[in-house]
Amino acid sequence: MSKQIDRRKLIKLGAATGLAIGTGRVGFAEDKKKPFRMAVVGTGNRGRYLLSLALRDKNVEVPALCDIREPNLKQAQDIVAEARGKQPEGYLKGPKDYLRMLNRDDLDAIIIGTGMQLHAPVAIAAMKAGKHVLSEVSGAITVDECWGLVRTVQETGKIYMLSENCSYWPEVMMVQNMVDRGVFGELTYAECGYVHDCRFLMFTPDGNLTWRGEMGRDWPGNNYPTHSLGPVADWFGVNRGDRLVSLVTSATGGNPALMDYIDKHLPKDCPARKIKFKANDSSTTLIKTANGGLIDLRFDIHSPRPTAGPYYALQGVKASYDSTLGEMVWIEGRTKGHKWEPIANYKKEFEHPLWTKLIDKARGTGHGGGDFFVIHQFIEAVEKGVSPIDVYDSATWSSIMELSARSLAEGSSVVEIPDFTEGKWKIRKRRTV
Ligand SMILES: NC(=O)c1ccc[n+]([C@@H]2O[C@H](COP(=O)([O-])OP(=O)(O)OC[C@H]3O[C@@H](n4cnc5c(N)ncnc54)[C@H](O)[C@@H]3O)[C@@H](O)[C@H]2O)c1
Known part of the structure; x- marks a missing residue:
């Protein structure tokens, strides 16, 4: 079985459920240090999984947990009780x-694992209450919320990190390392997308809407931009030497694939059948960067197809990478002949140092090891006082949701993307992880 197929399987399972594949227990803080006391708001699939990963660090203590659903809260309390021998206090009112x-x-600190609609309100309240935040993706729904996050970090000085696990995939990090070391030369173009049939996650069995269904009811554009855009934005150095300037979005007419699913799978006369969903089946957003880069960002969670998850392609003046061909690369002057070769051929030379250092601990955790990294990097960020995927990244990537909807509403108009760094993108240092 090829590595690509392995990864696809992993993504499909992980993205759908937020669960790990093969969770061999590996602690990542060997020494007992100052306790790191955290809570989770939203102990659903994702919240519980991030919680269980955090508990692998011996210094993590979990005094409290919050959810509105008792079974989810109870499962999370049991995870903590098993790991630490003590039940955390539950907040369920x-x-x-x-x-x-x-x-x-x-x-x-607080980990936010609720549906997307609550990420920004909970994050802002948490930072104002003096807590650091690790927020699930996307960071916010509206541009106003994005600015709210930015201002709250500026006012409180708290660490805010977006839990963008795709930024820590091995190939994504390897490409980052190659870009940083000049292998691609100047970057010109990237193609990325989140194409994953998630219709089954939009409804409860009796035909009511989950938070994902509510997103489809309310938003027509790219409702889940960060998995695909995040890694590409880092390659281009967005908010660190480059920035996203404007976008144009176009979409398929309506949502026949969503309607087909509802028709075939949901009970007659259920609430979902009476709703007019704004979400289109498929959309593409073209983004221009200040340095002349072009990013093609696709979004489709309705269309039936066997493969799942984010994909990426990158074009520089000296090299090209394409994950959809099976993690392939072509490097001028290095690749023999005019054909693709596996990026794995360059692992020894270009595997990202963070991966090389932590590979044993990351292996087996969800989303190709990315889930381990977000927890590890968040705890380290609080220790060091610097967030690797900070509020400016979260706001920039997440703002695409409202801005793409705005472009569609105006007949695919060109929409400006706010500079959440307010000019600091010119002097902010590139980050490598
Ligand atoms: N990074 C990834 O790879 C990845 C994968 C899947 C999901 N996600 C993100 O994780 C988040 C959660 O997704 P999920 O699949 O775990 O959803 P889920 O529905 O399983 O979990 C959400 C939880 O939030 C709880 N909740 C809702 N309102 C609440 C409130 N007011 N206070 C406290 N708890 C509340 C729900 O009861 C539920 O337990 C989403 O934002 C999603 O985008 C990320």
Whole structure:
């Protein structure tokens, strides 16, 4: 079985459920240091999985957890009780009960694992209550929320990190290392997308909407931009020497694939059948960068197809990379002949140093090891006081959701992308992880 197929399988399982594939227990803080006290708001699939990874660090303590659904909260409490021998306090008194939990003075950080609609409100409240934040993707729904996150980080000085696990895939990081070391030369073009049939995650069995279904009801554009755009933005050095300037979005007319699913799989007369969904089946957003780069960003969570998850391609003046061909690369002056070769051929020379260092601990965790990295990097970010995927990245990548909808509403108009760094993109240093 090829590595590509392995990874696809991994992504399909992980992206759908947020669960790990093969969770051999490996602690990542060997020494007992100062306790790192965290809580989770939203203990669904993703929240529980990130929680279980965090507990592999011996210094992590979890005094409290919050959800609105008792079974999810109970499962998360059991995970902590099994790992630490003590049940954390549960907060279950309705949709705003996280505010009561945030009043505790024994918490350093919050992981946010709710549906997307709550990420920014919870993150802002948490930072204002003095807690660092690791937020699931996307960071926010609207541009106003993006600015709210930026201003709150500026005012509170708290660490905010977007939990973008795709930024830590081995090939993504290897390409980053190659870009940083000049292998691609100047970057000109990238193609990326999130194409994953997620219709089954949009509805409950009785035909009500999950938070994903509500997103489809309310938003017509790219509702899940960060998995695909995040790695590409890092390759281009977005917010660190380059920036996203404008976009144009075009979409298929309506959502026949979504309707087909509802027709075939949901009960007659269920609520979903009466809803007019704004989401289109497939959309493409073209983004221009300040340095002249062009990014083609596709989004489709409705169309039936066997493969799943994000894909990436990158073009520089000296090299080209394409994940859809099976993780292939072509490097001028190095690749023999005019044909693709596996990027794995360059692993020894270009594997990212962070991967080389932590590979044993990351291996076996969800999303190609990326899930381990987001937790590891978040804890390290709080220790060091610098976030690797910070609020400017989160705001820039997440803003595509509202901006793509705006472009569609105006007949595929050109829409400006705000500079959330307010000019600092020119002097901010490139990050390598
Ligand atoms: N990084 C990844 O690879 C990846 C994969 C899957 C999902 N996600 C993201 O993770 C997030 C959660 O996704 P999921 O699949 O775990 O969803 P989920 O529905 O399984 O979990 C969401 C949880 O939030 C809880 N919740 C809702 N409102 C709440 C409130 N007011 N207070 C407290 N808890 C509340 C729900 O009861 C549920 O337990 C989403 O934002 C999604 O985009 C990321």
